[in-house]
Amino acid sequence: MDWTPEAIEALRGYWAEGHSTAEIGRRMGISKNAVVGKAHRLVLPPRPSPIRREPASGTAPAAAAVAPVAQPAPQPASPATATPPAPRPQPAPAPQPVAAQPPPAPRPAPAPVAPRPAPPPVAAAPARKPAPPPPARAMPAVVRPFPRSTSRSCCWPIGEPGTPGFRFCTAEAMGTKPYCAEHAAIAYVKVRDRREDAA
DNA sequence: CCCTGATTCGC
DNA sequence: GCGAATCAGG
Numbered sequence: 001m002d003w004t005p006e007a008i009e010a011l012r013g014y015w016a017e018g019h020s021t022a023e024i025g026r027r028m029g030i031s032k033n034a035v036v037g038k039a040h041r042l043v044l045p046p047r048p049s050p051i052r053r054e055p056a057s058g059t060a061p062a063a064a065a066v067a068p069v070a071q072p073a074p075q076p077a078s079p080a081t082a083t084p085p086a087p088r089p090q091p092a093p094a095p096q097p098v099a100a101q102p103p104p105a106p107r108p109a110p111a112p113v114a115p116r117p118a119p120p121p122v123a124a125a126p127a128r129k130p131a132p133p134p135p136a137r138a139m140p141a142v143v144r145p146f147p148r149s150t151s152r153s154c155c156w157p158i159g160e161p162g163t164p165g166f167r168f169c170t171a172e173a174m175g176t177k178p179y180c181a182e183h184a185a186i187a188y189v190k191v192r193d194r195r196e197d198a199a
Numbered sequence: 200c201c202c203t204g205a206t207t208c209g210c
Numbered sequence: 211g212c213g214a215a216t217c218a219g220g
Binding site: 020021022032036037039040046047048 | 202203204205206
């Protein structure tokens with residue numbers, strides 16, 4: 001993988017949007033390991049890991065075992081102020097047998113890496129703006145209590161998230177889908193076919 | 200089995 | 211620095 005500044009920006013963008021490492025890898029045409037490895041090296045904010053790793057090998061477990069010294073304050077952490085469990089937005093709002101796919105080019109976009117359908121972030125308002133790319137801890141998608149009644153715009157991303165030119169399609173979204181008719185046609189495809197391509 | 204993210208370690 | 215292999219939980 002050639003980690004050009006653009007590629008790194010894209011990675012940061014995807015990462016900030018809360019995509020899974022495998023998903024990012026798929027979109028960028030690289031392995032999830034590459035994504036995780038790079039993210040780790042870039043010291044991107046870690047995601048909630050499904051696993052709990054123990055000291056692994058080498059480190060002395062003895063130290064941990066022999067440290068019964070009572071800790072001072074055991075984190076009162078009121079439920080109200082506790083860290084919000086950042087929602088993991090699934091990029092594919094796909095209905096039954098279909099899922100969003102990363103097409104080589106939605107329309108124009110001669111982007112070096114495949115643009116991808118974004119989860120409905122904070123978008124959909126008249127004044128949409130690019131998702132915050134490099135902010136340390138990005139809240140990917142703020143929960144929207146109730147849907148807008150009029151004119152929801154297409155969520156199809158144009159350009160590289162996190163880069164200046166990034167924007168969304170301006171067409172009107174279809175009834176239930178987050179995309180306009182044109183992009184919905186591109187976005188929804190057999191889920192199984194989605195896996196290999198991405199490049 | 201599928202998924203997930205984190206770490207390790209040879210390159 | 212890179213990323214496959216590996217680990218480990220859901």
